[in-house]
Amino acid sequence: xxxxxxxxxxxxxxxxxxxxxxxxxxxxxxxxxxxxxxxxxxxxxxxxxxxxxxxxxxxxxxxxxxxxxxxxxxxxxxxxxxxxxxxxxxxxxxxxxxxxxxxxxxxxxxxxxxxxxxxxxxxxxxxxxxxxxxxxxxxxxxxxxxxxxxxxxxxxxxxxxxxxxxxxxxxxxxxxxxxxxxxxxxxxxxxxxxxxxxxxxxxxxxxxxxxxxxxxxxxxxxxxxxxxxxxxxxxxxxxxxxxxxxxxxxxxxxxxxxxxxxxxxxxxxxxxxxxxxxxxxxxxxxxxxxxxxxxxxxxxxxxxxxxxxxxxxxxxxxxxxxxxxxxxxxxxxxxxxxxxxxxxxxxxxxxxxxxxxxxxxxxxxxxxxxxxxxxxxxxxxxxxxxxxxxxxxxxxxxxxxxxxxxxxxxxxxxxxxxxxxxxxxxxxxxxxxxxxxxxxxxxxxxxxxxxxxxxxxxxxxxxxxxxxxxxxxxxxxxxxxxxxxxxxxxxxxxxxx
Ligand code: B12
Ligand code: SF4
Numbered sequence: 001x002x003x004x005x006x007x008x009x010x011x012x013x014x015x016x017x018x019x020x021x022x023x024x025x026x027x028x029x030x031x032x033x034x035x036x037x038x039x040x041x042x043x044x045x046x047x048x049x050x051x052x053x054x055x056x057x058x059x060x061x062x063x064x065x066x067x068x069x070x071x072x073x074x075x076x077x078x079x080x081x082x083x084x085x086x087x088x089x090x091x092x093x094x095x096x097x098x099x100x101x102x103x104x105x106x107x108x109x110x111x112x113x114x115x116x117x118x119x120x121x122x123x124x125x126x127x128x129x130x131x132x133x134x135x136x137x138x139x140x141x142x143x144x145x146x147x148x149x150x151x152x153x154x155x156x157x158x159x160x161x162x163x164x165x166x167x168x169x170x171x172x173x174x175x176x177x178x179x180x181x182x183x184x185x186x187x188x189x190x191x192x193x194x195x196x197x198x199x200x201x202x203x204x205x206x207x208x209x210x211x212x213x214x215x216x217x218x219x220x221x222x223x224x225x226x227x228x229x230x231x232x233x234x235x236x237x238x239x240x241x242x243x244x245x246x247x248x249x250x251x252x253x254x255x256x257x258x259x260x261x262x263x264x265x266x267x268x269x270x271x272x273x274x275x276x277x278x279x280x281x282x283x284x285x286x287x288x289x290x291x292x293x294x295x296x297x298x299x300x301x302x303x304x305x306x307x308x309x310x311x312x313x314x315x316x317x318x319x320x321x322x323x324x325x326x327x328x329x330x331x332x333x334x335x336x337x338x339x340x341x342x343x344x345x346x347x348x349x350x351x352x353x354x355x356x357x358x359x360x361x362x363x364x365x366x367x368x369x370x371x372x373x374x375x376x377x378x379x380x381x382x383x384x385x386x387x388x389x390x391x392x393x394x395x396x397x398x399x400x401x402x403x404x405x406x407x408x409x410x411x412x413x414x415x416x417x418x419x420x421x422x423x424x425x426x427x428x429x430x431x432x433x434x435x436x437x438x439x440x441x442x443x444x445x446x447x448x449x450x451x452x453x454x455x456x457x458x459x460x461x462x463x464x465x466x467x468x469x470x471x472x473x474x475x476x477x478x479x480x481x482x483x484x485x486x487x488x489x490x491x492x493x494x495x496x497x
């Protein structure tokens with residue numbers, strides 16, 4: 001049996017975290033499967049706790065784990081490596097492991113450049129990680145473990161290349177592991193979650209879970225990597241299994257808000273409607289937050305009242321760009337008018353609409369930013385996010401953008417710091433243009449809050465605006481946001497009802 005400390009890296013972009021504290025569900029699943037294989041997993045969500053590297057060091061030393069494992073997307077990869085380095089410094093015998101989207105694609109460069117990293121788990125980790133530990137315990141037939149990567153020297157037990165080899169260490173990547181066929185068979189370790197840590201600030205007193213009902217996406221948006229990670233496959237949990245889990249989380253841990261981590265939860269209309277029906281008949285009272293595609297909202301117009309009745313509160317639709325040419329370039333396969341209509345429908349059915357608009361492509365100009373802002377206002381979602389394009393090195397768009405990329409520091413690949421410089425704008429100009437979009441969009445919004453009749457929605461929006469201005473990355477730009485009109489300032493300072 002191995003003691004495995006599963007931890008999130010201490011990375012903070014200052015965006016989503018402003019709205020709440022969210023559990024890391026990948027680690028919850030991995031922990032469940034390690035435990036089933038007889039190991040002792042401990043989940044330590046250092047990111048959510050706001051612990052710095054020193055605090056993390058203390059915790060690793062105190063836990064005395066055999067293995068420290070972490071997860072990373074591109075923005076958090078440096079922080080994740082810092083944690084693994086700290087683990088090796090505390091005790092070089094600690095086996096270090098990383099999983100998640102960035103390591104999946106960049107395993108070779110990571111293993112070559114970071115002696116503190118022993119293993120990359122590629123793809124889904126639930127079966128691979130316990131098998132890796134079993135192989136290590138048995139003395140190591142590592143090449144037989146599908147879905148991992150490691151330095152060749154590890155096979156000889158030295159952790160280094162053999163003396164006759166020169167140059168950077170060679171990396172062995174074993175064949176990929178097929179995806180898990182039956183998602184209902186997964187065993188997330190919900191009991192290992194420190195539930196008191198998780199809440200959504202805009203629903204005071206709430207207890208927040210992140211859940212997963214499907215994995216994968218069959219679309220091809222060129223800036224995205226999720227569909228590549230899941231190799232354009234799509235798997236679903238049964239409605240009964242998923243709703244039973246929501247009920248369990250609600251009854252056992254008091255969860256009353258759940259964010260679906262699915263890339264695309266509503267793809268199968270029949271299944272999705274069954275989920276809504278089961279929730280409604282069960283009488284479960286859990287708010288659901290989800291992301292989906294514009295065309296599904298249009299498809300589901302007739303059943304949107306059911307969405308609301310089942311607790312769907314907040315829907316993020318990937319609008320991404322406001323002119324058709326850019327949408328086509330992103331391969332979104334949607335029309336601008338469809339996005340506008342989807343947002344209207346979400347609003348009309350009493351739910352909160354959110355969408356994002358990508359800025360900073362090479363041909364961006366002050367005029368095109370203004371056009372995006374004008375259209376964002378016309379679409380009128382409750383929340384608009386203006387994001388700097390972030391070309392993950394493994395996304396299809398990377399090739400097209402690489403000549404305009406201004407930094408290789410992945411910690412900036414977080415949508416809020418410019419990493420691409422448009423040909424006709426300076427970095428400062430595109431940076432300021434994004435802040436200006438936020439200011440223009442939200443100054444208008446806040447002025448109209450008092451017209452919202454639904455008191456819950458009014459309070460939710462007001463509180464969201466407050467946390468955004470007080471806690472998010474925007475706080476440090478408030479000086480650059482110009483004078484905030486007195487009427488708006490009053491709203492933002494007002495205690496929420
Ligand atoms: C939940 C979530 C979060 C949570 C994370 C909570 C936490 N405590 O860590 C919150 C809301 C905080 C968050 C924040 C951010 N996020 Co986020 N997030 C997601 C989301 C919606 C779901 C991820 C998930 O749970 N998937 C379900 C699980 C089961 O799948 P999985 O994570 O891939 O895990 C499997 C495998 O990868 C593997 N695995 C993963 N980790 C590990 C570790 C080990 C040891 C092993 C063995 C295996 C393993 O096994 C798992 C089970 O099979 C995804 C979008 C999406 N739909 O995937 C974006 C996503 C991951 N986020 C993203 C980004 C960019 C961010 C932010 C930078 C956004 C921002 N500007 O604020 C921030 C950064 C965090 C910060 N602290 O500032 C991007 C990453 C893009 C990229 N390729 O790098 C994504 C893909 C969204 C997108 N489409 O752009 N996020
Ligand atoms: S952005 Fe959404 S719909 Fe497009 S490929 Fe990525 S996960 Fe799929």
